[in-house]
Amino acid sequence: MSSHAPAHVAVGGRLMTRPFIALLAIAGVGAVMAAIRFLYGIGAVSNLSNGYPWGVWIAIDVVVGTAIGCGGYAVGILVYILNRGEYHPLVRPAVLTSLLGYGLAVIAVVIDLGRFWSLWKVPLYVWRWSHSPQLEVALCVAAYTLVLMIELSPALFEKLRTGTSTRLRRLAQRGLTLVEKNFVWILALGLLLPTMHQSTLGTMMLLPGPRMHPLWLTPWLPLLFVVNAILMGFAVVVLEATFSAVAFGRPRETVMLASLSRIVGWIAVGWSVFRVGEVALAGKLGYLNSGYGLAFMAEVLLPLAAAAILLSERRRQAMWQVRGAILLFVGAALHRVDTYLVAFRPGSAFSYFPAVPELLITFGIIAAEVAIYIAVVKTFPILEGPVPAKKTF
Amino acid sequence: MAIDRRSLIKSLAVGGTAVAAGVAPASAAVRKTAPPGAMGMLYDATLCIGCKTCVVACKQANDMPAESAANGGLWDAPTDLDSKTKNIIKLYHDGEQESFVKQQCMHCVDPGCASACMLHSLHKDEVTGVVMYDPTYCVGCRYCMMACPFNVPKFEFEKAAPKIVKCELCRQRIKDAAVMGPGGFTRYPKGQGPACCEVCPREAVIYGKRDELLAEAKRRIAAWPGKYYKDRVYGEFDGGGTQVLYLAHVPFDRIGLPDLGTEPVPETAYAVQEGIYYKIPFLAPVGLFAVLGAVIYRNRRADSVGAAEKEEKR
Numbered sequence: 001m002s003s004h005a006p007a008h009v010a011v012g013g014r015l016m017t018r019p020f021i022a023l024l025a026i027a028g029v030g031a032v033m034a035a036i037r038f039l040y041g042i043g044a045v046s047n048l049s050n051g052y053p054w055g056v057w058i059a060i061d062v063v064v065g066t067a068i069g070c071g072g073y074a075v076g077i078l079v080y081i082l083n084r085g086e087y088h089p090l091v092r093p094a095v096l097t098s099l100l101g102y103g104l105a106v107i108a109v110v111i112d113l114g115r116f117w118s119l120w121k122v123p124l125y126v127w128r129w130s131h132s133p134q135l136e137v138a139l140c141v142a143a144y145t146l147v148l149m150i151e152l153s154p155a156l157f158e159k160l161r162t163g164t165s166t167r168l169r170r171l172a173q174r175g176l177t178l179v180e181k182n183f184v185w186i187l188a189l190g191l192l193l194p195t196m197h198q199s200t201l202g203t204m205m206l207l208p209g210p211r212m213h214p215l216w217l218t219p220w221l222p223l224l225f226v227v228n229a230i231l232m233g234f235a236v237v238v239l240e241a242t243f244s245a246v247a248f249g250r251p252r253e254t255v256m257l258a259s260l261s262r263i264v265g266w267i268a269v270g271w272s273v274f275r276v277g278e279v280a281l282a283g284k285l286g287y288l289n290s291g292y293g294l295a296f297m298a299e300v301l302l303p304l305a306a307a308a309i310l311l312s313e314r315r316r317q318a319m320w321q322v323r324g325a326i327l328l329f330v331g332a333a334l335h336r337v338d339t340y341l342v343a344f345r346p347g348s349a350f351s352y353f354p355a356v357p358e359l360l361i362t363f364g365i366i367a368a369e370v371a372i373y374i375a376v377v378k379t380f381p382i383l384e385g386p387v388p389a390k391k392t393f
Numbered sequence: 394m395a396i397d398r399r400s401l402i403k404s405l406a407v408g409g410t411a412v413a414a415g416v417a418p419a420s421a422a423v424r425k426t427a428p429p430g431a432m433g434m435l436y437d438a439t440l441c442i443g444c445k446t447c448v449v450a451c452k453q454a455n456d457m458p459a460e461s462a463a464n465g466g467l468w469d470a471p472t473d474l475d476s477k478t479k480n481i482i483k484l485y486h487d488g489e490q491e492s493f494v495k496q497q498c499m500h501c502v503d504p505g506c507a508s509a510c511m512l513h514s515l516h517k518d519e520v521t522g523v524v525m526y527d528p529t530y531c532v533g534c535r536y537c538m539m540a541c542p543f544n545v546p547k548f549e550f551e552k553a554a555p556k557i558v559k560c561e562l563c564r565q566r567i568k569d570a571a572v573m574g575p576g577g578f579t580r581y582p583k584g585q586g587p588a589c590c591e592v593c594p595r596e597a598v599i600y601g602k603r604d605e606l607l608a609e610a611k612r613r614i615a616a617w618p619g620k621y622y623k624d625r626v627y628g629e630f631d632g633g634g635t636q637v638l639y640l641a642h643v644p645f646d647r648i649g650l651p652d653l654g655t656e657p658v659p660e661t662a663y664a665v666q667e668g669i670y671y672k673i674p675f676l677a678p679v680g681l682f683a684v685l686g687a688v689i690y691r692n693r694r695a696d697s698v699g700a701a702e703k704e705e706k707r
Contacts, residue, residue, distance in 0.1 A: 038553065039553060040553060041549070041550060041551050041552045041553045041555060042550050042555070043550030043551045044551075046550075048550060049550070050473075050474070050475055050476075050538070050544070050547050050548065050550075051544065053535035053538035053539055053548060054535060054539060080688075080689045080692060080693075081685065081688050081689065081692070083692040083695070083696075085696060112534075113532050113533045113534055114531075114532075114533020114534075114535070114548060114549075114555040114556075115528070115531050115532050115533035115554070115555065115556075116532065116533070118529075118530065118531060118532045118533075119532050121512060121530060121532075122511055122512065122532065125512055125530065128512040128513050128530060129511070129512070130507075130508070130510060130511055130512065130513050131508075131663070131666060131667060131670075131671060132508060132509055132510060132511050132536070133662060133666045134509060134511055134534065134536050135511040135512075136666070136670065138511060183689075183693070184686055184689050184690045184693065185686055187685075187689050188682055188685040188686035188689055189682070191685050192678060192681055192682045192685055195681065196678055199669075200666070203662055203665050203666050204536075204662075206661045206662035206665060207505055207508060207509055207536075207539065207540040207658075207659055207662040208505075208539045208540055208542075209542075209658065209661055209662070210542040210632075210651060210653055210658060211542060211544075219661055219664070219665055222665060222669075344539070346544055347544065349473070
């Protein structure tokens with residue numbers, strides 16, 4: 001993916017560790033629930049209703065899930081647009097997390113779609129395309145998942161290049177050269193597509209406008225969503241780097257993450273100030289005195305609390321970096337869940353809380369995500385730096 | 394390096410301006426109007442006696458199963474619109490004030506559901522303006538249900554191969570052209586019009602062309618001033634206008650007809666989406682792509698030149 005010398009190495013080690021098997025078990029339970037859903041319908045496993053047609057599968061698995069997948073986007077902007085090459089070691093693991101976030105969001109969509117077998121018509125029936133914001137999200141997410149695969153393919157090629165078969169080695173070398181040659185436009189596409197669909201995820205919730213709580217209904221939703229995606233992307237990069245350090249006994253990237261924290265902190269401040277400013281200027285402060293007000297305050301204050309840590313001297317300590325990233329992650333994810341679930345008010349006749357099997361599918365998807373990450377970094381050259389001696393996972 | 398950074402900021406600014414330019418003319422959207430042949434219904438809550446004949450007739454005409462869960466399977470008694478019920482009569486009462494209300498698809502002039510639909514699976518008929526459903530292109534995403542301010546499209550959650558269910562003004566019954574009938578309303582031959590309107594014993598709900606029904610509603614308001622809530626027809630302009638019109642003696646928002654203002658429901662979402670992507674077709678994404686590509690290209694070249702210089706110094 002880059003002109004830098006390939007310093008990526010596979011972590012190696014035994015795959016079937018106890019935590020890994022536990023993750024597979026959770027994913028397996030989710031898969032069983034998904035099978036029941038495909039056999040007996042969405043109503044058999046979920047509390048989705050005619051009042052709440054969208055629940056946690058959309059709000060968490062897809063809307064938060066793709067934002068978890070924005071690590072590659074956020075680091076990509078930093079390294080290739082703002083030209084901060086020093087963050088390059090973060091790129092490849094971030095792209096892997098992105099591919100997993102998007103790939104599993106696509107699986108969640110298939111579980112959620114009532115008539116998923118017609119999905120192939122969406123990219124192909126060009127003459128029937130509408131101007132629905134959701135069409136753009138669907139096409140962009142599909143395209144971006146492909147782009148992420150191409151962006152990550154050098155990891156596969158580098159692995160194959162060390163193989164025994166001469167023909168395979170030559171093929172891998174050709175693949176590497178091809179990606180390298182087309183690097184500029186592949187990467188530009190990899191930054192354009194998330195800008196498009198992450199903002200449009202915000203536009204989407206303008207359509208249910210009359211039934212949305214005013215605190216979350218603003219024509220600025222697209223901007224709020226795309227910056228929110230960048231915040232979530234950075235938070236995930238910090239968490240993912242720390243996880244890799246702890247789980248695989250690798251050297252921590254504390255110094256690099258500390259300088260990254262400053263950038264992230266200021267974006268978080270900017271997002272929260274904009275959010276409050278928009279509500280104040282639109283004269284919606286009166287709505288704060290309610291349960292909805294609490295949800296609003298949480299999604300503004302959590303990023304601010306994160307920024308307070310990330311902009312202070314504490315950001316140089318690994319533990320505080322993680323705390324800041326968690327606060328930021330929760331705050332930013334909350335805005336997404338609020339917009340897609342809490343702010344949507346179909347009337348007092350309806351209520352929604354996810355059913356147990358419905359949640360098990362969501363948990364299964366998250367567990368699968370972590371499990372695949374572990375398996376891939378152990379097998380393929382993703383992380384930079386020397387192979388560690390000690391491993392927990 | 395200083396020059397590099399300045400030109401970088403400049404190229405980013407150009408990209409930003411391109412995006413902003415796309416957004417700016419968004420407000421000049423053209424208001425949609427009902428097609429000249431738009432068919433609709435007029436429901437007068439002051440005439441309805443709540444006999445629910447229309448509910449039964451709707452089920453027969455649309456071949457819908459009974460909803461008898463609430464009474465142990467004895468008789469068909471739906472409590473709300475759902476995947477087995479496209480039309481329902483509800484009772485509103487608040488002290489002395491009472492009113493029945495009929496609920497079904499409003500056949501909006503600019504429907505939120507159709508705006509949400511990716512492949513026009515839900516779409517408005519060009520002649521009659523009826524909002525129709527074609528499952529062939531439906532992926533079951535349920536965005537239409539999110540987008541409808543009247544909470545009308547329903548989904549077969551209980552089925553492995555589900556569909557969206559909603560009133561389509563009995564379009565499947567039509568075989569012949571509609572002609573001007575008695576009373577000044579455009580009618581289909583008997584058995585081909587909306588079943589609910591054909592069976593109503595009080596003519597509380599009637600069908601015809603939207604303009605004829607609107608004129609009739611205004612005639613009633615003029616004939617009995619003060620009888621109707623705010624002397625107003627709900628649906629003339631509400632939410633950009635609907636093809637099903639309502640008269641009532643109680644506040645509209647109490648009988649499930651929300652205060653939507655006169656803006657079409659999809660207006661804001663469309664202004665943003667059309668503004669960014671379609672006003673000047675795809676200028677914003679293509680422009681942003683070009684800017685991103687240029688910046689990446691320059692940064693990379695600067696990088697490799699810098700690396701080469703370092704090599705030389707060694």
